[in-house]
Amino acid sequence: CVLGIPKEVTKDERMVSITPQTALALRKKGFGIVVQSGAGALSAAPDSEYEKALCHIVPDVRDVYKNAQVICKVQPPDRTLPEGAEASLFRSGQTLISFFYPAKNSALLAELNKKGVTVLAMDMVPRITRAQKLDALSSLSNLAGYRAVIEASHAFGRVFTGQITAAGKMPPATVFIIGCGVAGLAAIGTAKNLGAVVRAFDTRRSVKDQIVSMGGEFVPVDIDEDAEDANGYAKPISAAFIEAEMRLFERMCPQSDIVITTAAIPGRRAPILIKENMVRSMRPGSVVVDLAAGTGGNCELTRPGESIKSPNDVTIIGETDFVSRMGPQASQLYSQNMLNLLDMLNDHGKFVVNTKEQVVEQMTCCKDGTVTYPPPKMAVS
Numbered sequence: 001c002v003l004g005i006p007k008e009v010t011k012d013e014r015m016v017s018i019t020p021q022t023a024l025a026l027r028k029k030g031f032g033i034v035v036q037s038g039a040g041a042l043s044a045a046p047d048s049e050y051e052k053a054l055c056h057i058v059p060d061v062r063d064v065y066k067n068a069q070v071i072c073k074v075q076p077p078d079r080t081l082p083e084g085a086e087a088s089l090f091r092s093g094q095t096l097i098s099f100f101y102p103a104k105n106s107a108l109l110a111e112l113n114k115k116g117v118t119v120l121a122m123d124m125v126p127r128i129t130r131a132q133k134l135d136a137l138s139s140l141s142n143l144a145g146y147r148a149v150i151e152a153s154h155a156f157g158r159v160f161t162g163q164i165t166a167a168g169k170m171p172p173a174t175v176f177i178i179g180c181g182v183a184g185l186a187a188i189g190t191a192k193n194l195g196a197v198v199r200a201f202d203t204r205r206s207v208k209d210q211i212v213s214m215g216g217e218f219v220p221v222d223i224d225e226d227a228e229d230a231n232g233y234a235k236p237i238s239a240a241f242i243e244a245e246m247r248l249f250e251r252m253c254p255q256s257d258i259v260i261t262t263a264a265i266p267g268r269r270a271p272i273l274i275k276e277n278m279v280r281s282m283r284p285g286s287v288v289v290d291l292a293a294g295t296g297g298n299c300e301l302t303r304p305g306e307s308i309k310s311p312n313d314v315t316i317i318g319e320t321d322f323v324s325r326m327g328p329q330a331s332q333l334y335s336q337n338m339l340n341l342l343d344m345l346n347d348h349g350k351f352v353v354n355t356k357e358q359v360v361e362q363m364t365c366c367k368d369g370t371v372t373y374p375p376p377k378m379a380v381s
């Protein structure tokens with residue numbers, strides 16, 4: 001089976017789907033690999049490294065699609081490029097493995113299905129223990145949480161740790177984190193390691209212990225309701241809960257130097273949690289990092305893709321490429337998730353998308369001319 005690695009064309013995407021190190025491991029397992037020249041250039045993976053990993057380098061992306069049976073990408077194929085949409089390069093019988101976000105890419109899914117392409121979405125890997133080794137969302141959210149603190153610290157421009165020196169006393173920075181999934185927990189750990197006082201909140205009560213184990217303090221709302229569904233994800237909350245949450249954030253914002261928001265509800269727009277009046281109540285020089293900017297943002301003032309200053313000198317960071325800014329490591333993790341998936345699809349040397357296997361079934365969006373998204377509901381495991 002020949003794998004194709006095209007260069008990512010999405011704006012600000014520096015990652016590559018398969019690094020030279022992983023490519024070598026795949027070659028040893030019997031895969032052939034065609035790489036578009038420059039595919040890894042923004043992730044510290046020059047063509048020469050792919051050559052050392054026994055890959056075949058081609059200058060023209062069309063040769064990747066012509067020669068490969070499986071196209072490995074990071075971002076969903078682009079349909080809009082003036083120089084030729086990526087989606088149009090696919091041919092019948094090929095398989096695509098990439099992030100795909102099928103709920104918002106139905107036209108792309110229909111186009112690829114019509115061509116007879118099989119689509120496996122890395123964002124549809126089920127959050128079950130058996131699939132953890134393929135869970136690219138978690139791998140990358142972990143990096144995003146770390147980077148959110150680094151970006152916050154850069155914009156804040158002050159030390160995080162408290163200090164007592166001959167020149168006086170400096171209190172530690174106070175960091176408030178809203179939403180403690182993978183990214184939020186990574187942000188808690190990073191901010192704590194830098195010496196900040198970290199407080200955190202999530203609508204799911206079960207994360208309290210995880211917050212504490214990362215060195216944070218869980219701040220509760222004054223209402224008795226838990227917003228966790230049977231699968232461990234956040235579910236929509238009641239109006240009374242939202243009001244209680246807002247009261248909490250109104251209290252926390254003026255006493256926090258940095259607010260990091262990561263709150264998401266799968267398949268929906270991110271909830272607005274930090275209102276304009278809360279930003280207005282923050283001290284000059286404070287920072288809001290909105291990790292939910294990609295799905296609309298948790299802060300009312302966030303401009304997705306940008307960093308802005310509020311009139312009272314609060315920086316609101318809405319940039320959406322934190323993971324890509326760490327291209328080499330992000331690619332390394334993603335690539336390892338890919339390798340684990342390809343192992344699962346390798347049936348004694350033959351590439352087989354076996355949808356009887358539950359993890360594969362959940363990731364498959366279309367196959368054999370049929371759109372299979374959304375997949376059957378999974379039993380809780």
Ligand code: NAD
Nearest residue numbers: 127128129138179180181182202203204232234262263264
């Ligand atoms: P996510 O990115 O979907 O959401 C981030 C967090 O925002 C969640 O913790 C959610 O509860 C919280 N949130 C939503 N609405 C909120 C609101 N109004 N106010 C405050 N917080 C709000 O989360 P994720 O990182 O994808 O993780 C989701 C779940 O999946 C977690 O329980 C996580 O532990 C679990 N998970 C399990 C595995 C596994 O393999 N077992 C792997 C990864 C994640």
